[in-house]
Amino acid sequence: MATATALSSPRPWRLPGTATQWFTGWFLVAWIGVVVLPLLIISAFSFFSMRQYQIVYDPTLSTWVSLAETGRWVVVLRTIRFAVTVTFLEILVAFPFALWLAKGCRSPAVRACVITLLTIPFFIDASSRIIVWRSILGTNGVINNLLVGSGLVDKPLTWLLYSDFSVSFGMFGSYFPTAVFPIFLTLSLIDDDLVKASSGLGASRLQTLRYIILPLAMPGIVGGVVFTFVPLMAAWIEPQLLGGGQVNLLGQSIQSALTNLNYPIAAALSTVVIGVLVLLLVVLIVSLRGRFSMASLFQSLDR
Amino acid sequence: MSNPAQASALPHSPGTVGKRGFVDRLAEASGWNKVAVALGCVALALIYGPLVWLGVMSFSAEPLSGKPYPLTFAHYSLLFANDKWHTPFVKSVLLGLAVAVACMVIGTLLARALVRLKRPGSVLFLALLPLFVPGLTIGAALFIFFRMTLGLRLGMWSLFIGHMVWAFPFALLLILIVTIRFDVRLIQAAQDLGAKPLRCFLDIELPLLMPGISGAGIFSFLLSFNELLRSTFLRGNETTMPVYNWAMASAQQSQVPIVFSLSTLILAVTLPVMGALFFMLFARKGN
Numbered sequence: 001m002a003t004a005t006a007l008s009s010p011r012p013w014r015l016p017g018t019a020t021q022w023f024t025g026w027f028l029v030a031w032i033g034v035v036v037l038p039l040l041i042i043s044a045f046s047f048f049s050m051r052q053y054q055i056v057y058d059p060t061l062s063t064w065v066s067l068a069e070t071g072r073w074v075v076v077l078r079t080i081r082f083a084v085t086v087t088f089l090e091i092l093v094a095f096p097f098a099l100w101l102a103k104g105c106r107s108p109a110v111r112a113c114v115i116t117l118l119t120i121p122f123f124i125d126a127s128s129r130i131i132v133w134r135s136i137l138g139t140n141g142v143i144n145n146l147l148v149g150s151g152l153v154d155k156p157l158t159w160l161l162y163s164d165f166s167v168s169f170g171m172f173g174s175y176f177p178t179a180v181f182p183i184f185l186t187l188s189l190i191d192d193d194l195v196k197a198s199s200g201l202g203a204s205r206l207q208t209l210r211y212i213i214l215p216l217a218m219p220g221i222v223g224g225v226v227f228t229f230v231p232l233m234a235a236w237i238e239p240q241l242l243g244g245g246q247v248n249l250l251g252q253s254i255q256s257a258l259t260n261l262n263y264p265i266a267a268a269l270s271t272v273v274i275g276v277l278v279l280l281l282v283v284l285i286v287s288l289r290g291r292f293s294m295a296s297l298f299q300s301l302d303r
Numbered sequence: 304m305s306n307p308a309q310a311s312a313l314p315h316s317p318g319t320v321g322k323r324g325f326v327d328r329l330a331e332a333s334g335w336n337k338v339a340v341a342l343g344c345v346a347l348a349l350i351y352g353p354l355v356w357l358g359v360m361s362f363s364a365e366p367l368s369g370k371p372y373p374l375t376f377a378h379y380s381l382l383f384a385n386d387k388w389h390t391p392f393v394k395s396v397l398l399g400l401a402v403a404v405a406c407m408v409i410g411t412l413l414a415r416a417l418v419r420l421k422r423p424g425s426v427l428f429l430a431l432l433p434l435f436v437p438g439l440t441i442g443a444a445l446f447i448f449f450r451m452t453l454g455l456r457l458g459m460w461s462l463f464i465g466h467m468v469w470a471f472p473f474a475l476l477l478i479l480i481v482t483i484r485f486d487v488r489l490i491q492a493a494q495d496l497g498a499k500p501l502r503c504f505l506d507i508e509l510p511l512l513m514p515g516i517s518g519a520g521i522f523s524f525l526l527s528f529n530e531l532l533r534s535t536f537l538r539g540n541e542t543t544m545p546v547y548n549w550a551m552a553s554a555q556q557s558q559v560p561i562v563f564s565l566s567t568l569i570l571a572v573t574l575p576v577m578g579a580l581f582f583m584l585f586a587r588k589g590n
Contacts, residue, residue, distance in 0.1 A: 035436075038445050038448035126529075136356060172349060254439060267443075
């Protein structure tokens with residue numbers, strides 16, 4: 001297969017038309033300008049202060065101190081609690097499902113169907129998808145109508161909507177595909193012969209799972225955590241629409257600080273998210289190191 | 304779903320030797336794969352259930368009540384009588400088209416360059432970095448950069464950059480798949496036969512890369528068309544379709560039924576297109 005060598009083999013021929021290095025260089029400059037630089041600047045802003053709606057470019061820790069004093073760190077802790085709970089549940093459901101999808105599912109049509117269903121949510125407007133939960137979970141929504149109608153409960157359950165439950169519930173649906181995909185990719189890279197050899201040598205299925213599949217799937221699991229935990233730290237649509245003002249998370253704090261022109265606070269809260277992102281990315285890169293090259297990753301996409 | 308008997312998560316040989324503990328026997332006895340599939344289907348139902356319900360409720364007289372009956376077309380006639388959503392809709396379409404074209408051109412150039420680099424790793428990592436950054440964070444960062452640091456007035460141009468940062472990594476990945484598959488010997492053969500570099504590119508390379516490039520175009524359009532988080536910060540005074548939907552949805556007012564009908568119509572057009580596209584893409588790879 002040409003795929004494996006296409007990335008590493010030297011090319012004896014000249015490029016037609018465009019000069020590769022030149023274009024890559026310009027792309028990198030522009031891309032760093034709109035991706036990396038803004039992230040660095042917003043982190044730097046958390047060390048400045050505001051005076052009469054003007055930024056004072058004078059390094060100070062006052063924003064971080066006020067973050068601790070005004071109790072906004074409670075919001076950070078609450079967001080972490082939500083993100084940890086939902087991420088844990090996602091991985092718990094996503095890993096077995098990805099294992100089935102990569103190794104158990106024998107029909108290519110079924111697999112293509114499931115992958116299609118997992119891909120589509122990336123392309124759907126989130127607010128219309130989330131707002132519907134109100135008419136399902138609300139006090140006169142579908143579930144309460146069914147429960148009261150069947151006599152299981154006397155009064156409609158109020159904790160179904162505008163509560164921690166509804167927010168976590170909405171988050172779970174939104175971030176399921178992002179948890180499945182990285183795990184699925186690494187699992188489909190595992191050679192079936194390894195699994196066969198393991199059971200042929202007398203390992204039980206649990207031992208094969210514990211000593212063969214789990215270690216090989218670890219980069220995918222870390223990837224799934226990165227793609228779920230980090231966006232959950234900045235989730236905004238779900239708490240806003242399903243929290244009903246009862247559930248205040250980091251995303252809403254950043255948004256309201258920005259609309260109140262309190263840029264240093266918004267910057268500091270964003271820096272917390274960026275910090276979590278950098279930390280988890282380092283873990284991901286370490287777990288990927290020497291395991292997969294770009295070529296092997298695309299081979300798995302090719303299958 | 305497939306035959307559950309075939310859906311065994313691991314190949315199992317009956318004649319294996321060695322002692323089995325209680326946990327092992329438990330693991331083998333109670334069809335874990337069925338549990339796995341069932342839970343996964345529940346998770347998928349959490350995504351698609353609301354979409355179906357959205358369609359049902361768009362015909363309901365009281366969309367927020369949870370009762371589908373009595374059925375009515377009132378919201379749809381209200382929607383067509385109302386022209387407030389026309390401008391956001393047109394703006395979103397135009398913006399999506401601009402993002403799609405830019406992603407196709409830049410993505411093709413960069414993907415061709417990446418497969419020809421000796422060490423593409425760090426460039427690829429940088430190009431894909433926005434996939435990891437939450438929309439709200441990059442939106443806030445770009446807002447502070449453009450508005451505060453550079454002191455610019457936000458508008459369609461900042462929306463365009465924000466959407467590029469979101470859509471480009473997906474577009475690049477799709478085009479990379481086809482550029483990696485591309486057999487460079489075709490170019491070498493054409494050059495041996497005396498073809499100029501531009502002819503090689505236009506007549507040989509581009510047609511073969513076209514499935515990936517056009518896929519990238521459609522994906523970037525859809526990603527831009529439905530983008531909300533970055534847009535809320537970068538829009539200036541502009542209103543795109545998702546921003547309009549969001550304003551209507553979060554205002555908890557009488558406009559909500561219209562949003563239901565509008566979203567249902569958009570989904571009725573985009574879902575079958577996306578479904579067919581993705582299925583062809585993944586089914587072809589499955590063979």
